[in-house]
Amino acid sequence: MLEVKELSKHFGGIKAVDNCSFVAEEGRITALIGPNGAGKTTAFNCISRTMTPTSGEIWLDGERIDQFRPHQITARGLSRTFQISRNLADMTVLENIICQSKTRGWKDLLKPAMSPDEIDKAIGILDFLGITRIAHEDGSNLSYGQKKLMDLAALLMSDPKIILLDEPAGGVNPTLLDEIVNHIRRLNEQGLTVLIVEHNMDLIMQLSDKVVVMAQGKVIANGTPDEVQNNPDVLEAYLGGTSENTE
């Protein structure tokens, strides 16, 4: 599905992502983990083209996408969320979500901003996520957790084939965390491919089919959660080989 080949991103002398290769298989949940500064978010940014990679190739469904602009990548079925939820202030949740609706190009410019079909679909998604009641709230008035859910709702509006979630559980309370995990799992069961960056190890181990571990810009391990957990390199990178705590 999504294939990252020898991706590098350098900031001056710093190699934030250094020759990284990994694959997110179709219909699976792939997790990208690693200590702070490992280059996970940078890799994400390069995949969604929010940043321009220094070198490397990114393939989506047999099409090379690293030359496209972000909106073209979104149109090809790859949508992402941001680590710090970006939402559009002074616009209602509904408008926020419908912004991501898949109607692009010249002929769509003058269509009504929110067609009844789109409103239906958006409300359906909000129903699915259990947040229909906030549909008319201002995007900036939401709580942190609601913003995370709204991000997820907006993603779904664009009918993606693969979603990239950047720390969907960052800063949310345990109850909501369970909810988010459930949503991700249900979406995955419906055939959505997921690539996820996360620090919460419980979540990763519960959820993911495959884990890619990065450290200092490099992929150091790759496998099922169990394999990765027992990999000495990973323990070394994460824990410095001393602590017993997996956080």
Place this chain on the structure above:
Amino acid sequence: MAELATDEILAARERYNQSIAIAVNKKRSLWFPYLVLALLLVLPALQLIGNFNYVIHLTLFTACYVVMASGWNILGGFTGYISLGHNVFFAIGGYFAGMIFARLDISTIIIAPLAGLVAAVIGYCIGLVTLRVRGPSFIISSLALVMIFRIVFENWEFIGGAAGLALPVNDLPVQWAKLPYYYAFIVMAAIAVWVSYKIKHSKFGLGLRAISKDEIKAESSGINTRLYKVLAFAVSAFFVGMAGAVWGEYLTYIRPNIFLIILISVNMVLMCVLGGKGTIAGPVIGAILIIAFNELFVATLGASEINVLATGLIMMLTLIFFPLGIVGTLAKHGKLPQFLNWD
């Protein structure tokens, strides 16, 4: 998500959609702008009972600024790119139509849409370059644009250079001489407001608003931000260019220092800021207020610097109490009188 749609959810959606439709309709009133338009169209009848040339002039002048401010609002209000160089398009429209009028004797009122189109094409090309930066850098690039065009226009002998060009005066009796321009500006103002409304309620407008709030998010949502921004620039240049075209003939003179002075672009910005950036009624209210204040203080305080000071003070006070502009602030607090809600 279709497989999730149980009957219950469908019913809930139906209720929701209805509540949305009702909420939107309740808040908006469109009869008021139509009423104002109708009154303005019959206003010149006053000339039959006396000399109201001054009233006609002021209304025309206000309508001219409504066209420009509404045009500016499409880029500055909806998209969030503050341009201080929109008078360049005012000049382009004015000179293009003025030159054709002077040489071929085709009225600028007929040429105006074409002049707007020329301004839009030039705006599109300029936008491709300057819209790559945002915030203060964009404002400075727009100021630079004014300087560049001022130098070009002042030194281009073909279009009269710094001395400008006199245009033929129409041969209508004084009483009716202003009317063609009056109607041209009223119609253009109505079109500008109508187009703003249409844009705001389209996918294009939604995309522009997303760009003004968070461009990176908008782009990653799948909005072609570059296309949207440049189109917004072109549309706003179109209206300013159209206003410039007729303005030149109305003044019977085109000269760089009529069009390419910072006051004109600042006025556009101030009107939008005072009335409410990004709203439909805002630029209209702003144009009316600023021109009314100007006239009032010129009449009462004389044409000295004091009237400028007084206008400035009024603006400051207004913006202290209405930080988002009059329409914007009232709407935010839910206190906007219904007749001003054209959104």
